[in-house]
Amino acid sequence: TLPSGIGLHTLRKQTRGNSVALMLSLRWGERDTTFARKGTGLIGPLMNEGWFNRSTRSWFGHQSRLAVPL
Numbered sequence: 909t910l911p912s913g914i915g916l917h918t919l920r921k922q923t924r925g926n927s928v929a930l931m932l933s934l935r936w937g938e939r940d941t942t943f944a945r946k947g948t949g950l951i952g953p954l955m956n957e958g959w960f961n962r963s964t965r966s967w968f969g970h971q972s973r974l975a976v977p978l
Contacts, residue, residue, distance in 0.1 A: 909915050914934070
């Protein structure tokens, strides 16, 4: 958990050269006001990538149990 209270989880994934470059910008807001922004449509598809310990079918089953639409 970050000092701000946000939970942070990382995924181990094989990369070329064992290096990853990440630039992450988080902005707080209400769902309805941020939904129309350009990057929000990418979050769902990106959540389905990079799982090293879960199959895609397992992830979608977990997602449906939580009733979380992505």
